[in-house]
Amino acid sequence: MNATTATKVSVGGIGPIGASGSPLLEVDRLSKFFPVGGGQTLKAVNDLSFAVGKGETLGVVGESGCGKSTAGRTIMRLYEPTAGETRFNGKNIYRLKGADLKALRREMAMIFQDPYASLNPRFSIADIIAEPLDIHGIAGSSKERKRKVEELLERVGLRSEHASRYPHEFSGGQRQRIGIARALAANPKFIVCDEPISALDVSIQAQVVNLLQELQRSLGLTYLFIAHDLSMVKHISDRVAVMYLGKMVELAESSELYANPKHPYTQALLSAIPIPDPEVEASKERIVLSGDLPSPIDPPSGCPFRTRCPFATEKCAAEAPEFRQVKDGHWAACHYA
């Protein structure tokens, strides 16, 4: 694949779904490798290209080790990329420095998986939520700061008197709300949600997902929603991307992907999910993949999925499949899709 087709991938990937038609975020041939000693490299994210439209939610799914969290963190520039670009409003974020970078940081925020590890236990809730305000000098006075914190707390369904408390006084679901309030503090346009509900109990997950959707509607937010729970991703996302071993293997509008998966990995992944309905389960033909995920340090030649793919041929070992549009707005990296 040369550079021109890659650009086509990212812009074309938007399809008709981007709410306003123009991409807010473009990821262009992004790679992130980690040295792991002995001269070996772990290719956590390998040549990723996609775009996210304004107001859109793009879900990213895949199993542990597929690179979805590394992708999220590199897009946030928590990691410097090995190659490639991420453009936010047309600007390559890895080139920004000083005041420009700080301005970008106001536009992008992140919600983390672990509501216990991501809040400093020695900070009060007010200080946690106000940290972005302090860093960016958004709140002019302490009165203004207090007012903003209370507003944010109410926005996420907590009460203003919670401001003076500490993280240990809250349940997992409430902590995740605090994490969301902090992410919202600087009025970002784009939020990376990295497994925001997977540490929460089932009855609490829906509370947090509804909150995220309500905030998106009222504030016009754009989400990159990273998760391994495919049912929840389907529910919240406009489009869904599937990753396997650092590569994107499929990308399509959410109901299209679930109704009509083209890549054998997506097909297996979807069929592996047990549905809470005994009738559906009894009649379901499950594709059970053999074997484990190969090591991302020494990925298979050609198609990364070929070692577990029931349909793999010699071509799959010899030649890496191109990530191509197989149908309008539906992309897949498989020779036979």
Place this chain on the structure above:
Amino acid sequence: MDPILRVNDLHVSFRARGGEVQAVRGVDFEVRKGEAIAIVGESGSGKSVTAQSVMRLLPTPPSFVKQGSIEFMGRNLLELSEQEMESVRGKDIGMIFQDPMTSLNPTMTIGHQITEGLIKHQGMDRKAARERALELLRLVGIPNPDTRFGQYPHNFSGGMRQRAMIAIALSCNPALLIADEPTTALDVTIQAQILRLMKDLQEKFGTSIILITHDLGVVADMCDRVIVMYGGQVVETGTKWDIFRNPQHPYTRGLLRSMPRLDQPKGEPLVPIHGTPPDLLAPPKGCAFCARCDEAMQVCAELDPELKPVGEAGQTAKCWLHHPLAKEAQ
């Protein structure tokens, strides 16, 4: 058919700094031969404490059984000496835990860990135990068992470790297998492999299974009967068809409504259960779910309902809504 396990009015508490955490508050259920039951609930519902009480694995102190009995094949497990219990564990009851990395011994080879039980419980010699262990490794789908036998847990992937755990749990042909969130730490494609393996083995050996999980999808796939726990109590029991098609407790209904389904078109917003689970340091006086229940009546806050039959098919629910006077009250 006769139950092989009967748990009667089990109460288990933990002494904590703030007082007594009443983790399990009067749990009754039974497991019949060859049956797979699921105990479903959220963190803090008491499902794992119940299972660990059956195995007598909870450290005492801080935990203590306040009352109740656990009858397993005619004996009350709570009255056995620690030595007698050791011959039950591993031999008659096998257990699979959520995290195979912390439940396997990192300093012992996988082979050693499988043969240990065979030598101790079955009186096999080293050579026979090795043969049987290799057979078990093959049975659970571990390739190259000869090589794998001599390797350590860190040489195994997550799915492979869980397979090894299953091999250990099944090594002495236990009558009952307790699986506590056996696939929660695994990816879905690996989960599908492990669930299929457990199902195959159950069919082959007629093992009874208690599957503890928070994933209702896994329940629908694996189990015959379902026990729903909330706040340390059983709030509903029934066949999986009852529970999914005709749930009788507002908590069960709420759980099913709050989950998006992969096989249905999206659209409607999710209906969450508001609020948070009760604090078991000071459990509520009435129904534990009352504070989060949309259908709660006055009586629900005052009096704790009993688990009562609903309909004729053996479904039970612990809810005042099924009381004959409930309609008038509303």
